[in-house]
Structure formats: structure tokens, C-alpha cells
Amino acid sequence: MKNIVLFILSIPVVLFACKKDIDNNENTDVEFDDTPYVLEHSYFPAPNIAEDNQLTIQGVKLGRMLFYDKALSNDNSLSCAGCHAQGDAFSDTAQFSTGVEGLQGGRQAMAIFNMAWHGEGFFWDGRAPLLRNQSILPIQDPLEMNESLDDVIAKLGASERYRDQFKRAFGSETIDPLKISLALEQFMNSIVSVDSKYDQYLLGQETLTESEERGRQIFFTEFDPSGTLVGGECFHCHAGVNFANNEFMNNGLDGDGAQEDVGLFDVTEDPADMAKFKVPSLRNIAVSPPYMHDGRFETLEEVVAHYNSGVQPSATVDELMQYNLEPGLGLTPENIADLVAFMHTLTDQTFLSNPEYDNPF
Numbered sequence: 001m002k003n004i005v006l007f008i009l010s011i012p013v014v015l016f017a018c019k020k021d022i023d024n025n026e027n028t029d030v031e032f033d034d035t036p037y038v039l040e041h042s043y044f045p046a047p048n049i050a051e052d053n054q055l056t057i058q059g060v061k062l063g064r065m066l067f068y069d070k071a072l073s074n075d076n077s078l079s080c081a082g083c084h085a086q087g088d089a090f091s092d093t094a095q096f097s098t099g100v101e102g103l104q105g106g107r108q109a110m111a112i113f114n115m116a117w118h119g120e121g122f123f124w125d126g127r128a129p130l131l132r133n134q135s136i137l138p139i140q141d142p143l144e145m146n147e148s149l150d151d152v153i154a155k156l157g158a159s160e161r162y163r164d165q166f167k168r169a170f171g172s173e174t175i176d177p178l179k180i181s182l183a184l185e186q187f188m189n190s191i192v193s194v195d196s197k198y199d200q201y202l203l204g205q206e207t208l209t210e211s212e213e214r215g216r217q218i219f220f221t222e223f224d225p226s227g228t229l230v231g232g233e234c235f236h237c238h239a240g241v242n243f244a245n246n247e248f249m250n251n252g253l254d255g256d257g258a259q260e261d262v263g264l265f266d267v268t269e270d271p272a273d274m275a276k277f278k279v280p281s282l283r284n285i286a287v288s289p290p291y292m293h294d295g296r297f298e299t300l301e302e303v304v305a306h307y308n309s310g311v312q313p314s315a316t317v318d319e320l321m322q323y324n325l326e327p328g329l330g331l332t333p334e335n336i337a338d339l340v341a342f343m344h345t346l347t348d349q350t351f352l353s354n355p356e357y358d359n360p361f
């Protein structure tokens with residue numbers, strides 16, 4: 001009996017919902033809401049957020065829905081999060097991510113956090129000047145989601161939940177590529193990592209172990225040709241609060257002629273940019289292997305071995321790498337272990353498990 005009553009009661013609701021889907025009527029009770037999203041960022045300097053796309057609670061929410069929605073891909077099987085998983089610092093632990101067509105690109109997926117402290121230039125080769133330019137490229141990339149923007153708009157437009165959310169975020173139900181890109185930009189700008197052990201140490205709330213402290217000193221010390229100090233020279237490029245200097249550089253992975261991926265040169269066609277890649281942040285680096293644009297190193301020990309003596313000379317290798325070329329920095333196995341221990345202090349569990357960034361569906 002109870003079931004029958006419920007069934008009868010639900011009929012008008014169902015009819016109403018169907019009618020709405022067919023007519024595409026706008027939900028008049030849904031309103032534009034530009035309440036700002038407050039970006040918590042501890043001791044970090046002010047974030048660099050575009051004037052025309054300030055974060056709002058509804059915009060970030062929409063971006064988060066899009067980021068986790070497989071409808072953005074051609075066969076509805078892959079979302080952005082499929083290659084950018086929160087537990088892996090929003091990167092992929094596979095050397096090359098597999099797209100919807102089973103195809104693999106030639107680059108390692110990049111970690112996504114603290115985007116509001118990046119300079120302009122996204123992707124390993126900087127081909128997307130702003131995050132919003134970047135955000136819709138994976139949808140159309142045949143190696144990634146391989147879907148047309150028209151199809152994505154049709155799929156999202158068929159959902160009342162999305163039409164309502166676009167209206168709350170941008171004031172109208174109309175879905176277009178610009179709004180999709182702005183919402184994704186907002187969500188990605190909301191992802192912040194500022195609570196690693198190292199941050200707590202800087203704030204006087206944690207102490208480093210002896211090994212971590214020795215590693216910290218190696219990281220922040222210049223190479224000393226007299227051999228008195230053990231210096232790794234890392235901080236010049238992995239600089240500032242985000243451990244990245246917002247530049248594109250060649251850290252000597254391959255010598256001239258052996259550079260299969262030419263990086264920034266592809267974008268600028270300037271020979272001085274040959275094999276230069278975005279200097280990545282080292283925050284959360286212990287949870288986002290493998291390393292480098294092509295994921296060639298599986299462990300941080302291998303990375304340090306590269307800097308210790310594996311750097312290859314070439315026309316564009318950075319001059320800061322002069323001491324990393326043969327005979328190299330001369331780090332001992334203990335120095336290497338210390339440097340790796342220091343990099344582990346950059347892991348931020350608060351960020352990795354923050355429920356504000358996980359799947360909203």
C-alpha cells in the first residue's frame with residue numbers, strides 16, 4: 001500500500017522532470033551565486049588568479065564536477081582524474097598515460113596543485129599560456145579523451161544538474177567551451193598543497209630528522225669547488241614556495257642529437273629552446289613517480305644519480321648544470337639518501353586526502 005501511494009505521488013514529479021528535459025526549460029528557482037571561494041593558503045604569498053575568473057563556490061563546484069566526469073571523453077570511460085589522481089598528487093604513476101583509444105602519448109602526466117602559484121605556461125613545453133587554454137585541450141586530444149567540444153556540450157546540456165550548475169556559476173544555463181574552461185581553471189586553482197612536514201618545520205611546528213636536515217642543506221647549498229661544503233645546487237631552479245622557478249630549462253637528460261622530445265622548441269622554434277622543459281614543482285614528489293617529462297626515472301635515487309654525474313652536455317644544457325657534468329657533484333651514497341629523505345618531507349597528507357578535492361559524484 002505504502003509503495004502504491006509513493007508511486008502515485010511520484011508520477012507528477014517524473015512527468016515534470018521529463019517535460020523539462022524535452023523543453024529545456026530553465027529552472028527559474030536556480031539563481032546565479034557569486035559567493036567567493038576562500039582559498040586557504042597558509043603562509044604562501046597572494047595567489048595569481050586572473051581578474052576575470054575569480055574563484056566562486058559555485059564555479060569551483062562546477063569545475064570539480066567536470067574534472068571527475070567521464071562524459072568529457074569520447075566513450076564516457078575517462079575523466080581528467082583518470083590520469084590525474086588525487087592520491088598521486090593529481091598525477092599518473094604510469095610512465096605514459098593511456099587515453100580512451102588505448103593510445104599512449106610520449107609524456108608523463110603532470111601533477112596538479114598550487115596552479116595559482118605557477119607562472120604562465122602550462123604543459124611540459126608551455127604550449128598553453130593560461131590554465132584555461134590548457135584545460136580543454138585534453139578533451140580534444142586524440143591521445144587523451146578524443147572527444148569534440150560539441151559532443152561534450154550536448155552531453156552536459158542533457159543533464160538538468162549541469163544546466164542548473166552552469167547557471168549558478170555563470171548566470172545562464174547556456175554551456176559553451178569558454179565556461180567549461182573557466183570552471184576547470186577555477187577548480188584547479190582551488191587545489192592547494194601547503195601542509196607538508198617541511199611547511200610545518202618552517203612554521204616551527206615540526207623538527208627534521210638529522211638525515212632530512214642534512215638533505216635540506218645539500219638542496220639549498222651551491223656546489224663548492226673547494227670541496228668544503230656538500231652542495232647540490234637544486235634550489236636555483238626548484239625555487240620559491242613551490243620549488244619551481246616558472247621557467248623552461250634543459251637539465252641535461254640527453255646530449256645533442258639524442259633529444260627525441262624537443263620540448264619548448266616545438267612551441268617557439270627558437271634553437272635556444274631546444275629540449276627545454278617546464279621546471280616542475282618538487283612538492284609531493286615522493287608520491288608522483290616516475291620522473292621527468294618522459295618518466296624515465298622510477299625512483300628519486302635515480303634522479304639524484306642523474307644530477308650527481310649523469311648530466312649530458314649539449315648546446316642548450318643550463319649553465320647551472322656546469323658542476324653536474326663529468327666528474328659531477330661527488331655526492332656520497334649517504335648524501336644521496338639524505339637528499340632523498342629531504343624530498344620526502346615535501347609530501348603533504350592533508351592535500352592528498354583533502355575531501356574538497358575528491359570525486360563529487
Ligand code: HEC
Pocket residue numbers: 067072078079080081082083084097098099100105107108109110111112121122123124125134135136138139143144145184188278
Ligand atoms: C590520458 C591521460 C590524461 C587525461 C585524461 C588528462 N590529462 Fe592532463 N596531462 C596529461 C599529460 C600526459 C600531461 C603532460 C602533457 C604535455 O606536457 O604534453 C598533462 C598535463 C596537464 C596539465 C599541465 C600542468 C602543468 O603544470 O603545466 C594540466 C593543468 C592538466 N593536464 C589538466 C587536465 C585536465 C583539466 C583534464 C581533463 C579535461 C586532463 N588534464 C586530462 C595526461 C592526461
Ligand code: HEC
Pocket residue numbers: 219232233234235236237238248249250251253277278279280281282285290291292293294300303304307318320321339
Ligand atoms: C638548471 C635547473 C635545475 C637544477 C639545478 C635542478 N633541476 Fe631538477 N629539474 C629541472 C627541470 C627542467 C626538470 C624537468 C626536466 C624534464 O623533464 O625534461 C627537473 C626535474 C626534476 C625532478 C623530476 C620532477 C618530476 O615531476 O618528474 C626531480 C625529482 C628533480 N628535478 C630534483 C632535483 C634535485 C634533487 C636537484 C639538485 C640535485 C635538481 N633537481 C636540480 C631543472 C633543474
